Amino acid sequence: MSENPPPDELQARLQEFRSRFEQLKAEVQKAVIGQEDIIEKTVIAMIAGGHVLLEGVPGLGKTLLVRSLAGALHLSFQRVQFTPDLMPADLIGTKILVDDGHGHSRFEFAPGPVFCNLLLGDEINRATPKTQSALLEAMQEQSVTVGGETRQLKKPFFVLATQNPLEMEGTYPLPEAQLDRFFFKITVNYPSAEDFERILDVTTSRDLPTVQPVFDGARLVEMGALARDVPVAPTIRQRVVRLIMATHPETEHAIDAVRRYVRYGASPRAGQACLLAAKIRAILQGRFHVAGEDILAVALPVLRHRVMLSFEAQADGVSADALLNQIFEAEKKTWN
Amino acid sequence: MPESHPGLEEYLATARRRIRLQRLAQLSGGLLRGLGVLLIIAVGGAWLFPQAAVALSILVALAFAGALAALIVAAVRPVGDLQAARAIDAHFGLPDQALSASELTPEAGENWVRLLRADTQTRLANLDWNTRWPVVWPKYSAAAGAAVLLLSALLAVRLGVLPPSAPVADSGPNEKAALVEELLADWEKAAELTRDPELRELLAELQPLRDELPKMNEREMFLALSKLENKLEALRDAAARDSLESVAGDMASAVENIEGLGPLADALRRRELERAAELAEKAAEKLARKGAEVPAGADSAATRQKMARAAEKLSESGQESAASAIQQTGEGARRKDPSQMAQGMKQLAQSLAKAAQSQSAKARLGLQLAQLGQCKNGMGNEEGAGLSLTVKLSEQKGQGRGAGSEIDPDREKDPTDLGSERSLEGLAGLAGEGESEVETLSSETPGSEAPREERNAQFAKYEKLSQQAIADENLPPAYREAIRKYFEAIRPAAGPVDP
Numbered sequence: 001m002s003e004n005p006p007p008d009e010l011q012a013r014l015q016e017f018r019s020r021f022e023q024l025k026a027e028v029q030k031a032v033i034g035q036e037d038i039i040e041k042t043v044i045a046m047i048a049g050g051h052v053l054l055e056g057v058p059g060l061g062k063t064l065l066v067r068s069l070a071g072a073l074h075l076s077f078q079r080v081q082f083t084p085d086l087m088p089a090d091l092i093g094t095k096i097l098v099d100d101g102h103g104h105s106r107f108e109f110a111p112g113p114v115f116c117n118l119l120l121g122d123e124i125n126r127a128t129p130k131t132q133s134a135l136l137e138a139m140q141e142q143s144v145t146v147g148g149e150t151r152q153l154k155k156p157f158f159v160l161a162t163q164n165p166l167e168m169e170g171t172y173p174l175p176e177a178q179l180d181r182f183f184f185k186i187t188v189n190y191p192s193a194e195d196f197e198r199i200l201d202v203t204t205s206r207d208l209p210t211v212q213p214v215f216d217g218a219r220l221v222e223m224g225a226l227a228r229d230v231p232v233a234p235t236i237r238q239r240v241v242r243l244i245m246a247t248h249p250e251t252e253h254a255i256d257a258v259r260r261y262v263r264y265g266a267s268p269r270a271g272q273a274c275l276l277a278a279k280i281r282a283i284l285q286g287r288f289h290v291a292g293e294d295i296l297a298v299a300l301p302v303l304r305h306r307v308m309l310s311f312e313a314q315a316d317g318v319s320a321d322a323l324l325n326q327i328f329e330a331e332k333k334t335w336n
Numbered sequence: 337m338p339e340s341h342p343g344l345e346e347y348l349a350t351a352r353r354r355i356r357l358q359r360l361a362q363l364s365g366g367l368l369r370g371l372g373v374l375l376i377i378a379v380g381g382a383w384l385f386p387q388a389a390v391a392l393s394i395l396v397a398l399a400f401a402g403a404l405a406a407l408i409v410a411a412v413r414p415v416g417d418l419q420a421a422r423a424i425d426a427h428f429g430l431p432d433q434a435l436s437a438s439e440l441t442p443e444a445g446e447n448w449v450r451l452l453r454a455d456t457q458t459r460l461a462n463l464d465w466n467t468r469w470p471v472v473w474p475k476y477s478a479a480a481g482a483a484v485l486l487l488s489a490l491l492a493v494r495l496g497v498l499p500p501s502a503p504v505a506d507s508g509p510n511e512k513a514a515l516v517e518e519l520l521a522d523w524e525k526a527a528e529l530t531r532d533p534e535l536r537e538l539l540a541e542l543q544p545l546r547d548e549l550p551k552m553n554e555r556e557m558f559l560a561l562s563k564l565e566n567k568l569e570a571l572r573d574a575a576a577r578d579s580l581e582s583v584a585g586d587m588a589s590a591v592e593n594i595e596g597l598g599p600l601a602d603a604l605r606r607r608e609l610e611r612a613a614e615l616a617e618k619a620a621e622k623l624a625r626k627g628a629e630v631p632a633g634a635d636s637a638a639t640r641q642k643m644a645r646a647a648e649k650l651s652e653s654g655q656e657s658a659a660s661a662i663q664q665t666g667e668g669a670r671r672k673d674p675s676q677m678a679q680g681m682k683q684l685a686q687s688l689a690k691a692a693q694s695q696s697a698k699a700r701l702g703l704q705l706a707q708l709g710q711c712k713n714g715m716g717n718e719e720g721a722g723l724s725l726t727v728k729l730s731e732q733k734g735q736g737r738g739a740g741s742e743i744d745p746d747r748e749k750d751p752t753d754l755g756s757e758r759s760l761e762g763l764a765g766l767a768g769e770g771e772s773e774v775e776t777l778s779s780e781t782p783g784s785e786a787p788r789e790e791r792n793a794q795f796a797k798y799e800k801l802s803q804q805a806i807a808d809e810n811l812p813p814a815y816r817e818a819i820r821k822y823f824e825a826i827r828p829a830a831g832p833v834d835p
Contacts, residue, residue, distance in 0.1 A: 007447045231444035231452070233436040235418065288452035289440065291431035336426060 017223050017283050021047075023214045027072040030209045032065050033202060034195030041186050041301055042069065042160070044284075047223045048276045050183020051139050051159040053124070053174075053305060060188045061199075062162040066120040069160070073220060074213035075117035076154065082127035084170060088134035092144040109146060114138050117154050117217050121161035125171045132178055135159065139181045156217045176264070176308060183273050184298075185305035187321075223280075230279040232290045237275070239292055239335060243299060244271045246327050247307050255330045257323055261313035266306040273302045292335055296328055344437055344453050347460050351420035351434075357471045359410040365474030367403040372480055374399050375487035382494040393495055396488070427469040430459060512557055513549040519707055520546055526700075534571075534697055565708050572701035578694035580658060580687070581607050583649045590646040590662060593639050594669075595631035596622070609692035616685035623678035630677060634669035643669075658687035792828050799823060 005013065021043060028039050038054075042065065045052045054062045063079070070077035080091060093112035099105050113119060114135070124132065138144050142153045161182070163174075179185070191199060202209060245251045248265030249258050258265075278294035285294070304320045313323070378396045382389035417438045424434040437456040440449045474480075520542060527535040545560055552560065580587070584604045592601035597619055603612035622628060633639055643666035650659035665680030667673075802823040806816045 004445065004447055007451050010447050010451065229445055229448065231436070231440050231448045233432070233439040235435055235439055236432060287431070287433070288448050288455060289433065289436035291433070291436070293431045336422060 013226055014283055014286075014288075017226055018286070020215055020219065020223060021284060024069075024072055027211055027214045028065065028068045031068040031211050032061050033199045034191040035061065035065065035188065038186050038188055039065065041184055041298075044277050044280045044298070045183040046073075046156075046158055047220060047227060047280050048183060048273070049156060049158075049221070049224050050273060050276075051161070051181060053179070053182040053185040054160065054162045054188055055165055055185060056162070056188030058164060060190065062188055063120060063122060066118065066160045066162075068211045070118040070120075071211040072214050073118070074216040075156075075158075077118045077120070078113035078116040079120040079122060080113050081122045082124045082131070084126060084128060084172075086127045086131050088131050089146075091131060091134050092138065093146060095147050107147075109149075109151070111151075112144075114144060115151075115153060117156055117158065119157070119159045121159055123164055124161040125163040125174055127172065129172055129175060132172065132174060136178060136181065139178075156221055179305045180267050180269050182305060183277070184301035186301050187304075227280045227283055228276070230282050230288070230290060232275060232279070236290050236292060236295070239331070240271050240275050240278075240295055242334070243295065243327070243331050244268070244274070244303075246331055247303060247324075253334075255326060257318070257326050261310055261316070261318050261323055262307055263310045264308040266303050270302055270306045274299055277302060292332075296332070299328060300324055342457070342461070344434070344457060347424065347434070347457070348417055348420045348438060350465065351424050352415040354465075354469055354471060355415045355420060355423055356411055356413075359413075360407060361471055361473045361477075363406060363410050365477060365480075367406065368474070368477060368480040368484060371399060371403060371484050372487070375484060375491065379487050379490045379494065382491055386494075389491075389495055393491060396491060400488075423469075424460070428460065428463050430456070433459070512554060513552065515711060516549055516557065516561065517546065519711055522707075523704065530700075532697070532700070535700065538571075561708055561711060565705060568701050568705050568708065572698055572705065575694040575698035575701060577654060578691060579698055580609065580650075580653075580655060580691035581695065583646065583653055583655070583658075584609070584612075586642075586646040586649050587658075587662065590639065590642040590666075593633040593636060593642075595633050597631070607695070609688050609695050613685050613688035613692055616681050616688055620678045620681035620685055623674045623681060628674045628678075630669055630672045630674050634677065635672065640666055640670065655687065655691075658684060658691070661687055788828060795826070795828055799827075 024043055025036075025039055028043075029036070032039060042052050042054075046069070054065070056062055067077065067079075069075075080086070089112065091112050092114050093110050095107040096110050097105050098108040121135070134144075138153060138157070139159055142155065142157045143150050144153065145151075159182075163171075190196075242253070244266050246254055246265075247258060247262060247270075248254060249260075249262045251265075254262075274295060275290070277298035278290045281294040281297055282288075282290045285291075287294075300321060303324050307320050307324065309318065309320060309323070374396060378392040381392050418435065421434040421438040424430065425432055428434075433452070433456050437449075437453045440452065442449055520539070523535065524539055526532075527539055542564070545564070548560075549557065576582075584607055588601040588604035591597040591604075597615075600612055600615040600619060603609075603615055623631075643662050647659045647662040647666070650656075650662060661680050661683035663680070664683060665677050668676030668678075668680055802819055805811065805819050808816070811819075
């Protein structure tokens, strides 16, 4: 049920939303030099209550970003290094036999690292599919089931996973179902020369930057709730539907490249993520409505891991990003 | 909340007006260019070809009407709220703001929508519409408009100085009635000229038809003309029977061996019945004189036999008077009684005179039928209107029917008998009499294939000539048909031929 605060109060809340966002971003940027867009997208995903898959080569500050976010939000943070021998119990916890000191023993649940607010799954694609799948329920339902008993995770719960695109040896690509549960997939690129210079400057001095909590997780949830109230015009909603449908090769308005290179298009969950992220961006842009440009601004991280390319696309060296940009251009032309 | 700003609906209405103006501006550019080019062509055409000025003016008027209609449609075609909102967003750089403000209802979040609308109004109020959304009229549109007006005035002036043209002919039944009336007037004139009682009688019978003509529709007129045609055909058949033409040859044979009747026989052979009547009258007078003798050859067995055959044929064709005249002449010769022969000859002269009248009537009826046929088949056709009975009758020479004077609906039958002095020259002759070219094809191969190929090629060459001949309207249709049949007969077989 959406709240309907008076206009002045609503204006104030929106202003507070923007200032909190800026505060959080500024705090994280103390530790993470550059990568402004990545920080912004990650925070948007967290406000929306979504999980983020960060892809990039080692050493680009993915883990630092997650740690900084956890620190700035006063969230409990756990880091799991995913390896091929990592077992589901290592992640979600298990029941262990405990001696009560009176000669009796009992099974007691020992929670895994998943019981936190912010879980960093480092190199998630190094774990076996079995262990990867153990995260499915946690990501979607925010609960885990151990020994037939379902346990709720802390709220808010975010999974920020990283994966290395180069290390293909000994990796297990994430299944489509798991990929779909990531709100955004953000590609972390090399910093610019200026940012790199600043990184060297900051990280090699005696006083390393520290991140202070700006606000807590409950505030983040409040921000998410407010964002959900942003109204969306029917035409804009239709554009989202059309955009998602355009990734499906069997639809009428799919462009030729989609028909040729896409095996499966994006799921309805992609549409939800797209619209929710667009609502948050609309507030950040100081608007009271969602615009088409908000949709396009968030569409790439929403869709790039949800569009399954065919073997022909891989053979022709066609990337999901390039294909999606073609779709966006084609769709944009139909908007006017 | 900035209540002083105009409401969103007012901005949408302004946007709608601008969209319409923009449509008109864009459309008028294309229309002015098109009209300008058309007017230049029309004015030039009207000056060079005055007879086409009216048609060109109508074309220009239609183009103006079309352009006006297009402008009206562009001006009144509705512009939806969505279209207007999109245009505002596009021109003022508002990312879907007017669109969302116009589409969203309070149900989507009353205060959100209120804030959105207020924000939209504030933004629009602070923007200069003329700067951000100018309505650009096409370059040189004023000059193009002036040129179009000037050219239109020129065309009007050109139309004004043209001499008044004859009213456009009505292509309806009246025109056809006028054509039939013209035909009947021609017959009337011919009747006055020839004093032909039969023609007068026919015209009297046709008077009710003439009176009804202006009221008739095309179908009724066609039926009336068909009826008249049937009547004329019956009259022509009767005239042909009475004209003795079919037995004139036998009559000539019967008298050709009688001394002094050679010219009569010649006249009969040439179907010059009026002349034959005069000669028979003279022969009768000669025989009736005192002391006249039966001419030599009149009582020969051959002559008697020929006379008997001629009398029999005349009797068979219903010409009892002429048959009786021949019989009486023959009987007089047999009895060596010149006075009886004279009576027979006199009676023959009377029959021939009557037959000459029938012959003339037949020729005239043939012309009339031709006129009617052309009138029916090509009403309004200049050829049909040009065939005049008056002219033809006044041009007619001798007793010959004249080549081409008869139009026979059955063109498959034998060619028209060409007895006319005038027309014999062009159409007479026998096969092989004129210049001819003989080409012999031979082949070294014993088979028939090579000569056949050559023959095919040769035939293709001749076929072209034959088609030209068939298309030549100067030749009578029957001759053209004969040419066609001949070339069909010699066309090489399509399939392979066994050696």
